[in-house]
Amino acid sequence: MQQVRDKVDTGSSVAAAVHEMTYAQALNRALAEELERDPSVIVMGEDVGAYGGVFGVTRDLQARFGPRRVLDTPISETGFLGCAVGAAMCGLRPVVEIMFVDFTLVCMDQIVNQAAKLPFLTGGQVRMPIVFRTQQGARPGTAAQHSQCLEALFAHVPGLRVLAPATPADAYGMLKAAIRSDDPVVYLEHKALYATVGPVRLSEYIVPIGMSNTVRSGSHVTALTYSAMVPVVLSAADALAEDGISVEVIDLRSLAPLDEAAVLESVKRTGHVVVIHEGWRRGGYGAELAGLIQELAFDWLDAPVGRMGARDVPKPFSPVFDSVYLPTKDSVISALRSTLC
Amino acid sequence: MTATWPADRLVGLYCQMYLVRRFEERCLELSRKGLIPGSIHLCIGQEAAAVGAASALRSDDLTVATYRGHGHVLARGIDPRAAFAEVLGRQTGLCKGRGGSMHLTDMSHGVLPPNSIVGAGLPIATGAALAQLHKGADRVVLCSFGEGTLNQGGAHEALNLAAIWSLPVIFLCENNQYSEMTPAYQMIKGDSFATRVAAYGMPTTKVDGMNVQAVAEAVAQAVTRARNGEGPSYVEADTYRFLGHYQGDPGTSYRPVDEINYWRARDPLLLLAAQLSAEAGMDMRLKAEEESIEVALDTAQQAALDDPLPLRDDVWEGLYAAG
Numbered sequence: 001m002q003q004v005r006d007k008v009d010t011g012s013s014v015a016a017a018v019h020e021m022t023y024a025q026a027l028n029r030a031l032a033e034e035l036e037r038d039p040s041v042i043v044m045g046e047d048v049g050a051y052g053g054v055f056g057v058t059r060d061l062q063a064r065f066g067p068r069r070v071l072d073t074p075i076s077e078t079g080f081l082g083c084a085v086g087a088a089m090c091g092l093r094p095v096v097e098i099m100f101v102d103f104t105l106v107c108m109d110q111i112v113n114q115a116a117k118l119p120f121l122t123g124g125q126v127r128m129p130i131v132f133r134t135q136q137g138a139r140p141g142t143a144a145q146h147s148q149c150l151e152a153l154f155a156h157v158p159g160l161r162v163l164a165p166a167t168p169a170d171a172y173g174m175l176k177a178a179i180r181s182d183d184p185v186v187y188l189e190h191k192a193l194y195a196t197v198g199p200v201r202l203s204e205y206i207v208p209i210g211m212s213n214t215v216r217s218g219s220h221v222t223a224l225t226y227s228a229m230v231p232v233v234l235s236a237a238d239a240l241a242e243d244g245i246s247v248e249v250i251d252l253r254s255l256a257p258l259d260e261a262a263v264l265e266s267v268k269r270t271g272h273v274v275v276i277h278e279g280w281r282r283g284g285y286g287a288e289l290a291g292l293i294q295e296l297a298f299d300w301l302d303a304p305v306g307r308m309g310a311r312d313v314p315k316p317f318s319p320v321f322d323s324v325y326l327p328t329k330d331s332v333i334s335a336l337r338s339t340l341c
Numbered sequence: 342m343t344a345t346w347p348a349d350r351l352v353g354l355y356c357q358m359y360l361v362r363r364f365e366e367r368c369l370e371l372s373r374k375g376l377i378p379g380s381i382h383l384c385i386g387q388e389a390a391a392v393g394a395a396s397a398l399r400s401d402d403l404t405v406a407t408y409r410g411h412g413h414v415l416a417r418g419i420d421p422r423a424a425f426a427e428v429l430g431r432q433t434g435l436c437k438g439r440g441g442s443m444h445l446t447d448m449s450h451g452v453l454p455p456n457s458i459v460g461a462g463l464p465i466a467t468g469a470a471l472a473q474l475h476k477g478a479d480r481v482v483l484c485s486f487g488e489g490t491l492n493q494g495g496a497h498e499a500l501n502l503a504a505i506w507s508l509p510v511i512f513l514c515e516n517n518q519y520s521e522m523t524p525a526y527q528m529i530k531g532d533s534f535a536t537r538v539a540a541y542g543m544p545t546t547k548v549d550g551m552n553v554q555a556v557a558e559a560v561a562q563a564v565t566r567a568r569n570g571e572g573p574s575y576v577e578a579d580t581y582r583f584l585g586h587y588q589g590d591p592g593t594s595y596r597p598v599d600e601i602n603y604w605r606a607r608d609p610l611l612l613l614a615a616q617l618s619a620e621a622g623m624d625m626r627l628k629a630e631e632e633s634i635e636v637a638l639d640t641a642q643q644a645a646l647d648d649p650l651p652l653r654d655d656v657w658e659g660l661y662a663a664g
């Protein structure tokens with residue numbers, strides 16, 4: 001936070017300050033501002049207090065807001081997620097950190113059976129304003145239990161909102177929206193993005209849930225992506241532009257709900273579409289998108305919907321496998337090219 | 342246990358137990374007639390635990406019960422018609438027909454959603470309690486569950502959380518000797534659930550779960566502790582479910598007849614009625630009370646049966662917050 005460089009956003013009539021900061025700092029800033037704004041917001045998780053979180057996202061929050069609002073928990077994911085569910089039904093707005101998305105699998109009950117279901121099965125008597133903050137994705141040196149991308153699991157479940165920010169600005173603006181939402185939000189950060197730096201317009205920059213971002217306009221093919229695949233796909237699009245291929249890149253940001261209108265509008269315009277994500281291809285989020293697009297835009301398609309994801313194996317440890325496990329700039333380039341032939 | 346409570350107070354508890362018993366017997370009838378879809382898990386035989394515990398609460402305290410929770414929620418004073426309507430899947434039900442028998446919720450009476458995932462309620466109860474501390478409120482949370490639940494990991498995580506954060510929770514274990522069809526003591530080493538809980542650092546009490554006053558007093562002590570900021574307690578009520586695990590289980594193939602008879606002779610309603618009958622005119626008084634409860638339940642049940650079903654087009658209702 002200390003190294004943040006201030007500059008003025010000249011593009012905006014409202015002279016909101018724009019700061020360069022990392023994705024992790026942007027999250028920290030959003031948490032601090034929401035804790036400040038709303039006394040019912042609390043933060044819970046392993047090592048989030050005095051230590052500031054293993055990725056530094058909750059740094060200094062306990063010192064500033066006290067141990068009753070920023071709570072270190074035992075290594076009891078079921079226990080503290082359930083605690084958050086009970087607290088949310090009684091008027092608090094817990095933001096829970098689950099250190100790795102892989103660990104949500106030991107406490108899925110509280111996310112899927114409890115947080116997602118209780119508002120519905122009580123006939124709307126309770127609301128569930130919880131944010132399940134976690135991070136996912138592969139990085140060199142990770143193995144199969146610290147690298148998964150499980151967005152398709154969460155997006156499958158009615159009652160959950162699923163967000164996956166790709167930039168510091170979105171990390172900030174989407175977390176604020178998530179905390180203010182009265183529905184349970186699974187907030188999927190990416191471990192490879194924490195150190196990335198970008199401009200963030202502070203204060204009231206809120207990214208409404210359900211809104212995608214067209215990060216590059218194009219006319220020949222639509223690339224649908226999110227999270228850490230966004231920069232990979234953008235660099236592929238840059239390379240293709242040199243060959244005269246115009247790629248439209250949509251950062252979906254919100255996987256549930258999906259910005260269906262933006263997706264369909266783009267696909268109908270380009271007639272070609274490839275989905276690129278880090279989750280496994282089989283049963284991945286891309287399968288849902290492919291299904292939706294063929295149902296609602298079949299007549300506009302000039303080629304089958306392309307799908308790229310991780311190989312359907314657990315992430316292998318040795319770095320030699322990295323380039324075959326995930327989509328790369330080169331594999332994205334060839335997928336985008338081949339859908340046009 | 343202290344001296345026997347005054348008759349008026351005990352009659353009040355008797356009436357509540359009677360209400361629970363008759364509500365459930367009526368549910369069983371409705372289920373047999375095919376009017377209640379799905380399973381119901383009756384607490385017949387265990388009414389003293391539910392009613393005794395609820396009697397120790399203030400009206401703004403909170404309850405987290407389970408699928409076997411009809412007793413706990415009725416004892417909080419919820420409207421029997423809305424409860425009938427819910428088990429019948431009506432739009433007028435407590436949960437607008439979205440929850441059914443296992444999830445009778447009434448936030449306006451401090452009744453949080455009862456859970457049908459064994460063990461899930463304990464962590465949730467800790468959160469409800471944490472929220473009270475956060476608001477500076479002195480409400481307490483009564484969290485009930487069966488003894489089999491103490492083999493579920495999340496339950497232990499919650500006991501530990503409640504202890505380290507000194508949360509105002511009363512963990513009420515209704516030890517009905519069986520988890521579904523499995524004898525409870527086959528699934529733990531030794532003969533005590535309470536010793537496990539004591540290891541988390543909270544007081545534990547065992548109480549005769551067929552004696553409503555004994556349960557009420559044990560829970561009242563735990564409530565006082567919780568309200569004074571001294572943290573959670575564990576109360577274990579020894580009890581028995583007279584019927585099967587659910588309506589489709591006769592409950593006889595895995596339980597010896599002698600055992601069933603032993604516990605049936607300790608029926609909490611019979612015990613209390615026998616104790617009260619020493620008072621002159623009491624038999625008549627209880628009879629009159631029973632009759633008026635019967636009339637009220639008749640009316641509630643009939644009204645619920647006449648109530649409308651939810652509209653199919655409203656299938657999404659409640660899923661997400663408005664807007």
Ligand SMILES: Cc1ncc(C[n+]2csc(CCOP(=O)(O)OP(=O)(O)O)c2C)c(N)n1
Nearest residue numbers: 409457458459487488489490517519520521
């Ligand atoms: C997580 C989970 N596992 C299994 C079940 C199936 N099940 C329902 S009730 C029950 C027995 C629970 O026993 P106990 O806690 O003693 O409560 P009781 O039914 O005796 O009141 C089981 C195994 C379930 N609902 N949830």
Ligand SMILES: [Mg+2]
Nearest residue numbers: 487488519520
């Ligand atoms: Mg049991």
